[in-house]
Amino acid sequence: MKISFNEIEMTILKAARGAGMEWGLAEEAAQAARWLAGFDLPWADPLLGLFQTGNWHSLMIGDEQCLRPVSPRDWLCPITVGAYLSDLGEKAPQAIERVRRPILLLPFAARGRRSAELAWEGARFRLEAGGAACSCEADGTIDPACAEWITLEHRTDGVGHKMPLLRGGSPTVDDAAWEALKRFEFRTYVPASLRSRLEGAGPALEDND
């Protein structure tokens, strides 16, 4: 179905929260989805996959060069990692080990003030500073379930063959994925009670005047 970017943002914000993310991270997920949809890159499936595993608590350690899970068998959450990379900007480490749905790192890598290249085995993305343009070279899927080793490097050369930007046109989403995301969104709503109906939005009044 066709949807708007605003619907993507609002639904992902609430779905992420409904899946158990803290609000600040849910905001990051929502912006990430919106950015990916702008380039017609996958966002609904990887986020849904993430919400269904419900695991964004894997502890992460690292130094200035590399981030990795504390437990070597864990996988890191791309929203948590992405937010951390975005927070640190140019001071972010340039390698990350073991991340789920690595495509979700792209919007965060794109926020930098310098052009960058984000790559894992089988896929390589070039990002213009600020995220206005993006190019991609891939052997297979650009949305693998996980990646063992990811590099994030600053680049001074151009982005190359740019992917088209949807610019306000309507993004589309698979109906089943959207329904599944909506089910997570619904977890943020409070069922109506008689009291909430009467008082939650103010008392009902006679409106036939």
Next chain:
Amino acid sequence: MSQEQALPDVPLRPPDLVMRLERLGSAHQTRLSFLRALLRRFRIERWQVTRERFDIDERGVGVAVYAVKIGERLYSLIAFGHQIPPEKRTDRVIAEEWDATFVLHDGMPDRAAVERLKANVPLQEAGRYLASEIVLARANRSVRLFDHVVAALAEGRQPDASLVETIGYLMRTTAVYGNGKFGLADRELIRDRAEFANPFRAEMLTVYLIRLFTVDLVEHLAWLRGGASAALLDRALRRRFGIGNSTGLGMAPFLVRHPALLDRWVSAREAALARARSCDRAKPGCANLVRGLLGKSQRLVGEWMSGDPEQLRRIAELSRDLRKLETFASDALLSEFRPFDLIYRFAEANLSAEGQEYCVTLIIEVNGDLVDDLAEEMAVEEGESFRIDGTMRCADLLRMIRTGYGWALRFDFSHPAAQARFWYASEEKLEPRLGERFEEPGMEREQPLAVARDIAAMVQALLQERPDARLAAFLLDHPEHRHTARRIQIAASRAYSEIRDNLIDASMRPIDILRFKLAFFGAMRFDPRSDRWVRITLFQGSPFPDELDSGDWDLWPFAA
């Protein structure tokens, strides 16, 4: 050069005064308000409105289409008239039927588009829309006035002017949706168009066209009923029909969720006030203008009806305040140095909050040439302030909190009353509501609108952290404070970004937030229906599209 001219400009009013709920809840429209700015642009750029279709039967059922030509672009308002049983008529968001439903379309719809819209627009939230639709709205009749006006016109008479004045509108909108809701066009799609660059301008245009539809509709129904002997509305009386609006809690969280935008709006108004106060000499003729506006304001305030005892008390106080202002703002005073600063300072010392804010409106009103440019700068690119700077040290963030959020640290959240409420979204209509935290279920699904409480909690966590730790590392360990960290950084360079009160306190009145936002839209005659529900009037007294070209309408809100 006299010595006095070397004085520095009057500073902006402090956010600790301006951003308190009581003050926000006393706001009045100004000439920077969105619908004022819309009509100025409408007139200057000579936007053209034409009625393209009006297929409506004697029950009010059918379709009407209006076209608006703005430069090379064309937009259209498509109106659907319905017949609904009285028991279905409610302003609440839980309504499922309305007297009329509307869509603002990008371009002229073809036959297929009209059919598609006919199947969706009457359903409102339950329908689906495309990026070719910009705004969705609905309205209900003021039954008393609507029926009276049709009956009078059908008999060849003008309606009772005092009834028109008391009610002020034929229909009131109960929701006006834009920005991508239900598949509508995203704001990104239209914000690069000069006519819609300002926030809510497409929505304001829609409401203005709906108002035109309502007067056309009563004249049309009267003609169907009365034939050749039916009358048209007298032109001056016709302008006394504004458009009503009924607004509930749904609007309140918006301002909390858009701190950078809130700052921009308030900064513009405060900059306008400061420019006027810093103006050394009033223009020739200004004394007459001020006196004229004060006189008209007295009449307007006298006609401001409300069923709410608290609002009635405040209206009476405002009326007394206006008399004090009239006495103070003499010709002699207006010929003094920096007269508007003198007037404002008099208001601050002698008038109620409602009176002080009305005084702000008047000062801005008579200085249009100094301030009107600010009305076109109400938009902000929020993406630019989204990214958190995590390289900052925790001690720096604490310093920022102490500088910008001292107000948030004065509440004692160990008192149940300080967090008696919680904001949530209802499953029923997906709309914001306010619950009692200790009496109702659902607080684990609270929306992140309790800014002061969250700031206080973050301070406690930061105090446990090493001062030189990076914020990024802190947020990795404490993701629950991430949304708060973002706000703090946004607020650091935006003094008016926060409502400086406790939004979950037992005594908090949501209508203060609603009123503030509606005043920025340009609403008048606030009539609270409860502490979370308010009716207002928009465009009352304003010229219609075909009148904008003739005459000077600059001060239309004060026409009576």
